[in-house]
Amino acid sequence: MLLSRLAFWIAATLFVLALPFVLGEGYHLHLLIMATIFAIVAAGLDITVGYAGLLSLGHAAFFGIGAYTSALLFLHFGIPMWGGMISGAVLAGLAAFLLGFLILNVRGHRFVISTVAFAEIMRLVANNWTDVTRGQRGLPGILPPVIDLPWGGSINFVSKTAFFYLAVAIAVICIGIMWRIAHSPLGDAFIALRENEHLAESVGIDARRHAIQAFTIGGFFAGIGGSLYAHYVSFVGPDLLNFSYTTIFLVMVVTGGMGTIIGPVVGALVFTLLPEYLRIAEGYRLIIFGGILVLVMLFLSNGMIDIWTRLRNWLRRMSPTTGAQSTDA
């Protein structure tokens, strides 16, 4: 079955590589790029919320910090996306670290509200520090990166196809890193924190330290997503720090399946693509979002991935032959 796994990955890779040619340089590819960017953010949020159990309601702030940092570095110093992305992620991670360091002595509601407060402060700064951020007018003209080839010529990522490949490559690396972290002793420590903080502390797991780590990791990858967004959409404004972004990220994580990494990625795909393809008027879309959030949290709190896993287990039980062979987890 190692062979079948390998076959799956090869097929998936070919599928992804072929997508731009199938879809063309249009709206659909645009949506996929957005979905990819959000997948990175959602996966990072999963580490914070799904693995460590820290309900962060300020994630849009880290997304925004990444976007603004990258934008400002490009516009004022000509630093291309590569540098901007790392800087944005580091700054976002640092902000998360500092906030976590200050605030993670308290948990529960108080922590949640302080993340909201922080995000709102950041949004007000983005809106009003017009000298730097130009307030509502935003920062336009952020260009995608260019790679100068040693033998002359260059690869330009302006086209959607090129940016798509770039975004997917970065996403694969980021999500791979997060997967590795989640399935390591560090991830186990986060889970212990979530499941029973009291018990975790009493077997030597430093709860506060790990909470700060999980929070920082989430912020870091939100920063990467923000930077990618800035260089793709070419425009950054204070609306990026709106609570609505935080909500969408949470919806992706929760409906996809918390604590799975893959779930939020699927959630990101679904919640970027679905609303557009259903062609629903703007107002109704959010009503449906709200309704979905309510229903999922009340009845389906393990998300879509859980449905998928349960379906697979059920299918396995139904078919006696595959039940014996299959040992995939």
Place this chain on the structure above:
Amino acid sequence: MLDYFPQYLFNGLLIGTNYALIAMGLTVIFGLMNIANFAHGQFYMLGGFIAYQLTTTLGLNFFAALVVSVVVVTGLGILLERTIFKRLRNKPLISSVLVTIGLAILIENLALVLWGARPEAIPNPFPLTPVQIGPIFTTQPRLFAVVVTLAAIVIIHLLLHYTRAGKAVRATFQQQEAAALVGIDIELIYSITFGIGAGLAALGGVLLGTIFYVNPTMGDVATLKAFVVTILGGMGSFPGAIVGGLLLGIAESFGTLVSSAYKDAIGYVLVILVLLYRPQGLFGKA
């Protein structure tokens, strides 16, 4: 500048009483049911819009519209408690937060669809001629708002302390199991308390619509302010909500002297400071 001190103080108290109204409901819901209701501000918004609808399309008298609106939202609160919030009681924090956020989004966007995004003022019989009390300039609607709010606070206080129902609420608040054992219908208490909390918020919304205007997105900000006040005053503390609301109002009022753009940030910074140095708030238990 100092000449204006009383004016700023009054303005601060004015908005502070409004904050107190929204926060009272939220803090009581939290203290009783341990649920952080992120949809609370929507009751505020709905109160305002229902009153608006009643006075404009149905031509109802302003005072009647105020009462009807509060009653309707109280009823809505009870309904929501029976259907949704009941299920949230023993669920983990993430469930109640996300469900209430979902509810908030749902209600807000429903309101946007129903009433559009334009701010509306609630027609009222008060003339807008300025009224002067000593060094303070104000208008009749504003005075009305302050008076009504103070009256509401006094009424609630009297109800809580001098009626059987009020004592039942306080008993449940302090020790639920014991209250249930002496025959108090906990379910009823929850529903009524939730409903009244919603009604108080609605009252705040109507009053705001009388002084300024209402718009469908005002619920979000109201929820945030309510949380700020609740944390400042202490979650679950009734006097905390009142004092916290007034303090926030005054702080913001004087804050506009420094910078009106960052006025809202004052509350958020205060929240973080309180959480760092006195997480239980002014009146909360450690």
Place this chain on the structure above:
Amino acid sequence: MLELRNLGISFGGLKALSDVSLRVEAGLISSIIGPNGAGKTTLFNIITGLRRPSTGTITYEGKNITAMKPSRIAGLGVIRTFQKTEVFPRLCVHDCVRTGFLCDRSFSPWEVLFRSREVQRFDSHRSSKTDAILDFVGLRHHSEALASQLSYGEQRLLEIAVGLAASPRLMLLDEPASGMNVDEAERMMMLIRRLKDRGITVVLVEHNMRVVMGISDYVVVLDCGQTIAKGAPREVSEDAAVITAYLGRGWKSAEH
């Protein structure tokens, strides 16, 4: 190994513990007994860092641990179980125990990403030892079950298993036999003796006199936050003050 000197703590106006001093010898099983409200669990909470005492010091293997964080104290080898059983509800038994190995062994994201050999070694160490621990407490057959679905008695065993994964040198067990019938309590006693055989010093808080008298090498009696007797089980059981304080007729039946 563990020494408490003049420990005192007050809650509000109530003095929960006053001037408690005792020494725990390494390798022995010691029990702390006393009527309800005597301050036994509070004592455990103070030792493990969950509460800070108003007065007094705690020394463990020569180190002053009075003001240390709980996770740090656990890292030094002091592991406790709780009166109300604590597990990781959504993890399976196997994973619960695996988590215990994380005691004082935290990995940073860099280590996880770049020093994968060390991580791998840690993981295989964990896996091989987990089965042994599950065998030791007798939960091996439930390895894949969810912690929340175990019976009460099994959850208590799981708690001890998780504690064992943390490489304890001193284990503080808070009412390990509570809620158990005679057979279960008997098995718990044997398990605790096996802990001693492994070189772990054990301190129990217990109400079940059969258990206390059956396995203790040393008994301390607390009443109203003060120590009223210390010594070998026999001595303590015959101490007049102890009998008046709480044992009464219960003694006679325990001695059989």
